[in-house]
Amino acid sequence: MSKKTVADFVVIENTTLNASTYFIKLKASKPLPRMKPGQFVNVEIKNTDEIFLRRPFSIFEVDYLENTLSLIVKILGRGSKKLSEIKVGETLNLIFPLGKSFTYPESKEKILLIGGGSGIAPMLFLAKECGLQPENVDILIGARTSKDHINVDEYNKYGSLHFTTEDGSLGTKGFVTHHPVLKTNLKYFDKVYACGPEAMMKAIAKEAKVAGVFCEVSLENLMACGFGVCLCCIEPTVKGNLCVCTDGPVFNINELKW
Amino acid sequence: MSKKTVADFVVIENTTLNASTYFIKLKASKPLPRMKPGQFVNVEIKNTDEIFLRRPFSIFEVDYLENTLSLIVKILGRGSKKLSEIKVGETLNLIFPLGKSFTYPESKEKILLIGGGSGIAPMLFLAKECGLQPENVDILIGARTSKDHINVDEYNKYGSLHFTTEDGSLGTKGFVTHHPVLKTNLKYFDKVYACGPEAMMKAIAKEAKVAGVFCEVSLENLMACGFGVCLCCIEPTVKGNLCVCTDGPVFNINELKW
Amino acid sequence: MVNLSVKIHELQLKNPVMTASGTSGFAEELTDFYDVSKLGAVLLKGTTLKNRDGNAYPRMAETASGMLNAVGLQNKGIDYFIENIYPRIKDYETPLIVNVNGSTVEEYIEVTEKVNELDKIPAIELNISCPNVKEGGMAFGISCPSAEAVTREVRRAYKKTMIVKLSPNVTDISEIAKAVEGQGADSVSLVNTFLGMAIDSEKRIPLLSTITGGLSGPAIKPIALRMVWQVYKAVKIPVIGIGGIMNAADAIEFMLAGASAIQVGTAIFKDPFIPLNIIDGIENYLVRHKIQSVNDLTGSLQM
Amino acid sequence: MVNLSVKIHELQLKNPVMTASGTSGFAEELTDFYDVSKLGAVLLKGTTLKNRDGNAYPRMAETASGMLNAVGLQNKGIDYFIENIYPRIKDYETPLIVNVNGSTVEEYIEVTEKVNELDKIPAIELNISCPNVKEGGMAFGISCPSAEAVTREVRRAYKKTMIVKLSPNVTDISEIAKAVEGQGADSVSLVNTFLGMAIDSEKRIPLLSTITGGLSGPAIKPIALRMVWQVYKAVKIPVIGIGGIMNAADAIEFMLAGASAIQVGTAIFKDPFIPLNIIDGIENYLVRHKIQSVNDLTGSLQM
């Protein structure tokens, strides 16, 4: 059974990526265990009377030499707001690593990574970690408007970047499902991975099923514990109700009852 | 009926007076109403899940030109600890001014002010405000040990300072009731005022009754509201249960059932 | 302009936000801060036939997101109220509601008869749910027969709007609500405090002089909300929601669950302006959601 | 060296700190973090006769100092437990206690009979207080006759230590405690969750798929503590305290009020190490207060 830990990290960076998105880099006092894209941490939100439970966030980057771990935090409500205000030097208590990662592609496979909202975090992590040549990797990122996008140019080196915005202010106009890479080229890929709003993932799953393409999605169900003891985060699957926190958050779309 | 207000103040100073005592100076955005020694404010303690109610603190100093109000905060538990950690620039929400003040002495009267622990705040405020010649004012301050005393030398200009410590490390050894000014000279005073731990005030009240001297004490009963609606802060008196927050916190010892 | 006014039987309120009994004194204390005519109504401090000293100090303990109190209905009695307090407050332009208490049914009746004579008191709240008194109080409110008995007798003595305040310390609050509705209650208000306890682990003593006390504040909100929803489904009379309401969202939740109006209690201790902020917040909500009347919120939870 | 060991009927615990049912899975999940042999005992996830899918998502809502859950006893049934889970966990060096559930008395008996055969299960906790199931569960625990009936029948089927877990959603919990004691319960544990509700005021919908759910966490501690104190005074069997315990001071408060041991529930979600911290904290407290045995704390509140 995988070892899990609870530990304090020191915030060493908190950068604003856009009006509602923050990059938070944390330093551990001990060497970090191996962590993979799709896995997440459960973050304690301190110094507020409004929040009782932890909040789950995907692991975005790990540096095993520096013992750092980074998150991308999008403000959705009270907890993410409070977290976004954390200052360098403060500590953050994490339970980690949690959940299962994406199935890594085989070498030479062609993959498509689709991220929406805060769902880009595990996608970019996967782009970096999958070990494929950039020409085999396409990264499609969707947002409402260009202002909601964050700058990910450096990920060019891991794959080709594509964007959609609902208002057409950046990339293709519409949802990610309207982008040519998905609309017309889906069969070209061996594996498709997605993380983002449920509606987006459901739409992608539909297309992937039609195209008969392998597709994994990462769910963001509400969680109380994050390590499999509360059974609050369940998702109905062909194997019955499974825990998103331990059986997921990554699921093959064929397992889901979508 | 006296007007009461709820307002945010900005912390403009937070100085450590001794290991567990802090001087916190707050600036209002509007002119402050007249406030008198014995009156207090009820402070909201934010950014913690441990504290639900406000915490009452005596008004220590007011500057009507600068619109500032100062408190002396001694760490007793969770709320005072959190308050002591507040930083310059943060805001503090206060309900003020609350309670009744001490009866001011007549000119030429001789007064004795006795403070213990955080009880020195209203005593020093009264020393400053009572309008007497310094030769008519004696200020007696008690603590466990010299380290628990705070530096009040500047109050020399308002009266003669006397100290007691339980271990004799500063001033007379023992409790305030062991100090000559109280033990042998009590009858010399027209009015005695005291604020501090209940045991201290009870001992003083006993002496004052024997000496037949006018004596007012300021009580620190637990409060929920601070403005007279909850009836939690009551003190049994000859007039029945009275609210410390509105009928007090200052009481003449003859009213109390001590 | 949205409509904020609400009617509880014959009691007309300019908005659904009242201040709860025992948390807003005799309204005078709030006038130190603002004009109470802005409030939907003020529930006055619990009143009994004779003077009551209440329980010994300490009467209060802070808990997680809440507090315990053991005030025990300290008040100077109804006659003192009528002679000394009523004249001072009777012209406030907000309905003043007397919270009626007793150790026996007779005492409830006597207090009610006296209140019935007061022109400027348009309603009473019959408190059969005080957990902090040795006799009467909650004892009446936790069984149907006794709740029925006191409601029936007080109903005979009172002609204006009678609200009955229910205790949450029961297995099935909707049974009690139906019982008092059957005896002529014009409205039910719920909840009063939950019986709780706090201990100083270091000193190994209870924190309250009475050992147990009444729990209030946000901690109890989820339970109070469930009870309002259950009672709303069980009775036809208007339900007044109480329990841990701190802001407009909380107030709206109670209305969605079935409350026609709400009372703000412990929140006042944190900030006496909260009831006014809630009124503004509800108005704002109605505008944002394009809802004409606050009455349309009541019971409109979508399932 | 202070003595931390506690006996609940024939169940010997190395310390009084257990993890509560439904908040510590089947103990395996905790072994991801630490050696569970340090714990006094682990109460396993509520188990029924047949597989139960539990309630629909969403099953959880955060509240002030607490949370609501509507899990609804999701589990794969007792046979699956015996065949698949029990073999994996049976050698953990801590008592594993099965939390027995049913929709009918017969189901409770069938589950119990199967558990009775398991060598390494020294005790059961009879859950007559789950608020999240349509049939059975809490319905058994809120009236004396039904609590008595299920306790009596399960007692017949079970020879080892039988703890009965009580619901706080009752008018008088000490009556229920006495009733189950009368039918042979070896111990009572309390409290299970309070029936509560949460609403999304903006979307005007309930936050739980089941509308109502069970409230747990520090919010309920004052009420749970009062109930433990009342039950302690009413029965002779050991009382196990549960409800909002977050740290050693909380645990000690429950013991002072009368608990012989305690269970940590929701706190585990905040930090799975909390039960271990509590064990250390209790030991430290005993040393500081020069108390020889943790058993001396039980009911030692000074009044």
Ligand SMILES: Cc1cc2nc3c(=O)[nH]c(=O)nc-3n(C[C@H](O)[C@H](O)[C@H](O)COP(=O)(O)OP(=O)(O)OC[C@H]3O[C@@H](n4cnc5c(N)ncnc54)[C@H](O)[C@@H]3O)c2cc1C
């Ligand atoms: C495995 C996992 C990985 C995640 N990774 C990231 C990440 O890398 N970056 C990131 O920004 N966020 C991520 N999230 C989502 C993040 O956990 C939530 O945004 C956060 O918990 C919201 O907390 P809050 O207190 O801000 O919102 P609240 O104030 O609790 O809620 C605000 C509103 O959002 C809704 N809401 C809250 N949480 C969720 C949720 N999980 N799904 C859908 N609706 C929700 C509430 O119902 C409410 O309407 C992840 C979630 C999971 C489960």
Ligand SMILES: Cc1cc2nc3c(=O)[nH]c(=O)nc-3n(C[C@H](O)[C@H](O)[C@H](O)COP(=O)(O)OP(=O)(O)OC[C@H]3O[C@@H](n4cnc5c(N)ncnc54)[C@H](O)[C@@H]3O)c2cc1C
């Ligand atoms: C009118 C008034 C004026 C005050 N002025 C000052 C002042 O100028 N400076 C100052 O430092 N303090 C003052 N106090 C006391 C101050 O309010 C308390 O120290 C503070 O509320 C303690 O809060 P806490 O959260 O730190 O303690 P908690 O964590 O709530 O309690 C810690 C321990 O202290 C005990 N305790 C808490 N409050 C009191 C109290 N009021 N009396 C006795 N025991 C208590 C508790 O029972 C507990 O055992 C005043 C109190 C009153 C009523």
Ligand SMILES: Cc1cc2nc3c(=O)[nH]c(=O)nc-3n(C[C@H](O)[C@H](O)[C@H](O)COP(=O)(O)O)c2cc1C
């Ligand atoms: C200090 C205090 C005193 C109270 N006194 C009374 C009272 O006299 N009569 C009454 O019916 N309810 C009384 N209550 C109960 C409140 O009116 C209200 O029902 C309860 O506090 C729950 O609401 P809240 O959580 O908003 O405070 C009192 C509550 C508190 C906290």
Ligand SMILES: Cc1cc2nc3c(=O)[nH]c(=O)nc-3n(C[C@H](O)[C@H](O)[C@H](O)COP(=O)(O)O)c2cc1C
């Ligand atoms: C998510 C969740 C699931 C639970 N499942 C069960 C259960 O299966 N059986 C049971 O007896 N109690 C169950 N409980 C109740 C707890 O065991 C405990 O009695 C309650 O949560 C109060 O304690 P706490 O405040 O420490 O959590 C559950 C509680 C939670 C929060």
Ligand code: FES
């Ligand atoms: S969040 Fe608790 S089991 Fe998944």
Ligand code: FES
């Ligand atoms: S603290 Fe509420 S009446 Fe004094």
